Every structure is written in structure tokens, then in C-alpha cells.
Amino acid sequence: MALLRVIDRDGTEHQVDGKVGLKVMETLRELEYGVAAICGGMCSCATCHVYVDPEWRDRLAQPLAEERELLSDLTHYEENSRLSCQIEFTLELDGLRVTIAPDE
Numbered sequence: 001m002a003l004l005r006v007i008d009r010d011g012t013e014h015q016v017d018g019k020v021g022l023k024v025m026e027t028l029r030e031l032e033y034g035v036a037a038i039c040g041g042m043c044s045c046a047t048c049h050v051y052v053d054p055e056w057r058d059r060l061a062q063p064l065a066e067e068r069e070l071l072s073d074l075t076h077y078e079e080n081s082r083l084s085c086q087i088e089f090t091l092e093l094d095g096l097r098v099t100i101a102p103d104e
């Protein structure tokens with residue numbers, strides 16, 4: 001396990017155990033204040049949208065075209081937007097901080 005820091009839609013930060021080797025979405029969807037992840041990680045619903053803290057942004061693998069395309073259509077898109085189902089949580093990401101994006 002490694003630390004995942006999650007800021008909910010009310011602005012409260014929570015520290016949770018991230019599931020190493022799985023997508024960040026897998027941890028977030030089990031939280032009451034987490035994400036819906038309706039498509040189950042198929043990169044088609046964007047209900048797993050998060051903002052990645054700037055200090056962590058460059059440490060993640062770059063989004064693929066499919067993810068970039070989906071993100072760019074969102075009302076709440078920001079430069080640090082990511083789909084949490086496309087981010088693999090590894091030990092190197094211990095301490096990663098993400099903010100749950102508003103509902104579309």
C-alpha cells in the first residue's frame with residue numbers, strides 16, 4: 001500500500017491507502033466522496049475525472065489520445081485534468097495528490 005491524498009468536492013483532504021498496481025480510479029470509486037467511474041475504466045464516461053496536483057503532473061505517464069480527446073470535451077477541463085482510470089498507481093506515486101473534479 002502507498003499513500004493517496006484525495007481532496008473531495010467540499011475541499012477536504014483525505015489520506016487513503018492506494019491500491020498499488022491498479023488504476024487510481026479503483027481506489028477512488030470505493031470512497032463515499034470518490035468517483036462514479038460508470039464505464040468501469042473503459043475511457044468512455046469521464047466520471048472518474050480528477051485534477052492532479054501540479055507537483056505530480058509530470059511524474060505521470062502522458063495521457064493517450066483517447067483520454068486527451070475525452071478530457072477536452074469536459075466543461076470542467078483544466079490543464080491538470082486526468083481520467084483516474086488511466087493512471088496506474090505505483091509505489092513511485094506514494095503521496096500522489098488528486099482533487100475530485102465537479103460533476104459534469
Ligand code: FES
Nearest residue numbers: 039041045046085
Ligand atoms: S471510468 Fe469511465 S472514463 Fe474512467
